[in-house]
Amino acid sequence: MKLGAHIAALRKSKGMTQEQLAAAVGVSAPAVSKWETDTSCPDISLLCPIARTLGTNVDKLLQFEEMLSKDELTKRNNEIVETAIKGNLEKAESMLNNLLHTYPSDYELKYNASLTLDMFAMLFPLETSEKINKWKELKKQLLEEIRMAGVSSYWQSTVSKLAGLAIQNGELEQAEQMLKELPEHTSDSSMLWAQLYLKRNEPEKAVEVTQKRLYVLVRKLQLCLISLMNKEMIPGAEQTLEICKVYRQVEEIFKVGGETSEGLFVEAYLRMGNYEEAKNSAVKLINDIMGTAQQPNPLLFYPAIKIEDGQPIATREMKKMMLEGIMKEEFFADYRQDIEFQRAIEKLQQDIQNSN
Secondary structure, three states: OOHHHHHHHHHHHOOOOHHHHHHHHOOOHHHHHHHHOOOOOOOHHHHHHHHHHOOOOHHHHOOOOOOOOHHHHHHHHHHHHHHHHOOOHHHHHHHHHHHHHHOOOOHHHHHHHHHHHHHHHHHOOOOOHHHHHHHHHHHHHHHHHHHHHOOHHHHHHHHHHHHHHHHHOOOHHHHHHHHHHOOOOOOOOHHHHHHHHHHOOOHHHHHHHHHHHHHHHHHHHHHHHHHHOOOOOOOOHHHHHHHHHHHHHHHHHHOOOOOOOHHHHHHHHHHHOOHHHHHHHHHHHHHHHOOEOOOOOHHHHOOOOOOOOOOEOOOHHHHHHHHHHHHHOHHHOOHHHOHHHHHHHHHHHHHHHHOO
16 A cells, blocks of 8 residues: 555544644645645655554554565565566566565565576576676575575575575585585475474365475476486486486376476487487477476375466577577587478477467
8 A cells, every 4th residue: 555545544544634634743734635645745754743643653654564474475476477477577677676675684585586587597598698697696696695694494595506606607616615504414394394284184284385395306306317417427328318218207297397308308319329319309399398388297286286277388588599599509400401390490480470
């Protein structure tokens, strides 16, 4: 509620007229009218008299909140994400920055903002390097502020993220120091929460916390499998292909992963020198990425994890990035002469145009 509307609501709840409020604080009735219509704001010296007259204090009069409630934070985050997904990145950035400036000591907001910046980078991979670096710097700044504040609920994941950023930037000594700050063995409290909810006779909450944790663990498992495919870790092409098959099995069982396992098979087959299979996987990947995202296995994840019906697997920006990569990468050069591959590219180009 805006200040003017709030003053009006408080005045009416006290059964006062604008004239009575004006007389009480020593201003004219038109002045009060301007406050209540947000044409002007009260002078700062009048805030205490107004608050006393209306039976409140200045914090409540100004609707001061040190931090956002969880519901309000979720609502604001969703608004920012939806604005970005609709293609209005500049407005989404402005909304995020305004929120951070409005609640500078809200560390839960800072942590969520760091995740939103990751989302910007994922949705808009073709942005300028200057803008992407700006997002990285802001993310690092927000995480450092959380780390220095020692916010227990986010400290461990924050230090992990900062270590990851340091590794990406080649700051290996700094990354090592941060990793040493983390405990070697960590316990998962999710099962304890589930037990607590069951003791309270709240099985729906026990299901929710367990399903959310399972989803996170499945995603971590998939990331571990992708890491194992790094040729510096496991150079054998046959082993890499077997890991791809395991990844696909995980994706099929849990219905988690974005149906993009074919991209892993492209790389595995290329390592093996099996260019025909690599082409087939590339064609399938192009066709898959134009589809809609599937719901995670409902038996395991519903109702805690839901995907909006009709949500595309990839944004327009991600599809454009894939198309540009296909047209530039050398190992796709021979495939571009293949009729099946050409048709897939044409479908992707048309799909991108239709999403304008």
